[in-house]
Amino acid sequence: MVTTLDEATLARARRVARSVPDPELPMLTIAELGILREVAIAGTRVVVSLTPTYSGCPAIPEIRADLAGRLAAAGFADVEVRTVLSPPWTSDLISPEGRRKLAAAGIAPPRSRSEVAAGPVPLTLSAGGPRLECPVCGSADTVRTAAFGGTACKDLYRCRACFEPFEHVKEI
Amino acid sequence: MGFDTAYEAISEESDSGHRWAFGTGFTDPLAGVDTTVPAGVDGADLAAYCLMLGDDALIMSHRLQQWLARAPELEEETALANVALDLLGQARLLLTRAGRADGSGRTEDDYAFDRTEREFRNVRMAEVTDVDFAGLIARLLVFSTWRLALLGRLRESADPVLAAVAAQGVNELTYHRDYAAGWTIRLGDGTDYSRQRMQAGLAAVAPLVDELFVPSVVEQRLAGVAVNPEDLRPECDAVLAQVLAAARLDWPQVYGLSGVSGKAGRDGVHTEAMGYLLAELQSVARALPEATW
Structure with missing residues (x-):
């Protein structure tokens, strides 16, 4: 159970969240794909904001489960995943590193x-x-x-x- | 513990255990989104409008899903499944928005599975059956052209949730329209036989077009929030004329399909096809009310 939350803790939560792979493009993390909008801490809760790539993206439950699992393993028991609809995701949000990994995967x-x-x-x-x-x-x-x-x-x-x-x- | 892949994560005990396959375990699509009804907007009207746009997407999506395992080629089946999935995603957001706006707290499933035919507010174009692939393409061309024009304007809605759903939907609908336009041209400008089938598809969808541009009382009351469908006609006519010219097809001169005492899809008055569609769409949920997915 996390009791004190400071900048280092936030940085750690952010690092864990950023490491979650996308289920459909597992060579990319959700940060490289550009769907991870924000990681914040409210009290003892980690609040992760996600933007789906498409309205019907079926991977969101998987990403939620993976985020919760990884953050729990890192000591963050209380995790909330919020949807951010606006502005919508665009393919321009894929990072240069993400583009390189996509090309390397064919x-x-x-x-x-x-x-x-x-x-x-x-x-x-x-x-x-x-x-x-x-x-x-x-x-x-x-x-x-x-x-x-x-x-x-x-x-x-x-x-x-x-x-x-x-x-x-x-x-x- | 960490997981190598997200697939591993869902099989672990850390998961709530109610998901049985990838893509199941539906969660609130508006989780964390501020769904406060804007000041000066009537919540019941906003909910009714969300149902109109949500039902258009849900019912059209279901018709597209019925093409799976029936499409002429695997690539086209994949395309139709993708279009159906995009529309289903839009429907989920809009139906969920409806339940928040009217204060009833009804979920997307309540709306999709527990309403009767007269309570659905989709335009009739979304529900009709397709005789063949060309018929589907004709319907998808008109539907996606119209919905793209609509969502393009809805991005400026005074309701931020509708505006956000529209902004994402525009990106999706642009691909749907492009796909339908591409096939319209290949079939229309193809062989005599394909041209004849494509022309027949247009003839089948043409009577349902006028209804798309008739404003309902809800849309009239929601000025600034809703789009007035009358405003969409010039853009739709121009896009369709461009595609049909490239396809060497003619827009059929037909009378519009009348409603019943002036009532049509937006009033809950549907064609015969709707009852059969709902019987299939709702069968599992009605037979197993406790089921989850």
Whole structure:
């Protein structure tokens, strides 16, 4: 049971919370993914604020359980996880380290939203999607094979140079 | 103790033990969100409006879920599941918001599973069945174009919860509309046969379009909080015209489907399809009232 809470304790709680992996993209922590908004201490309670990537994100209960478990193991028995809806999550919140880890895992990271003209996805009237760099061989000769992937945040691509399929985190 | 993955965490004793699979163990989607009704806003009206937008998303999501294991290709099935999941997420937030706004404390499950057909407030376009994939695409094109226009304006709502739900929803709906537009063009500008099916899909959805732009009394009373659907028509018409031109399709000239004594989906008056949909949607919850998921 934690009885005194000071800056060092807060830093420790923050460190533990930041280390929680995302269930769907386990190579990233929730801090690198940008969904961890705040870690604060109120009395003896640790209050963690999260923003879901998508309205229907099914991973939130898992993240909550993992946060509570890790914080409990670090001596923080009283944990509250709050949802923060505004401003919404965007793929721009993925940290540079997070982007590097995505690419290393064979997932093309999202481009900056400022590079994507006219909103997250302009009404694209031709097939194929934007051309991305293949995370396997680096070729730009890639084509989108499906607009939605195994999770809400990804779509599917194929490289025409090395023939490998790969996932891409969508720009939202 | 720490866990290597979150999957491990849910199987440990530290978990409350009521979750049986990934994605279950639903928790309050508005946990920690300030759901105070803004000053000067009627809580009952706000709740009624949240039900309208929430029911549109819930019922459309259910229709999309019925395509799982029926879609022409695995990639399209995945896409439809993703669209359905986004809409279900929006519905969960909005139905939960309704229960907080009217002070009844009803949960998303209470609204989804314990209401009768006449208590659902979705537009009829959300509930109708699709004859084929082209029919679904036509309906998704119109529905997502309309909802995107609506949520785009709702970001400025005087209710901060609605504004936040809308801001997230806009990002999602943009992808839905793009997906539907892409298929409309591939089918419309494809073979004679695919074009014929796509044109038939538009003909099926066209009678349900006028209803989308008719303001209900609740929306009229909630000026500043709700969006006036009449304002959405120019944007929707322009987007649809752009897509149909690229697809070499014509917008069918048909009469709108009339309501009953002027009442339609927003008044709880639905088509025959709605009863069958609810029978399926609510069957498990009604058979096993104590069940949790």
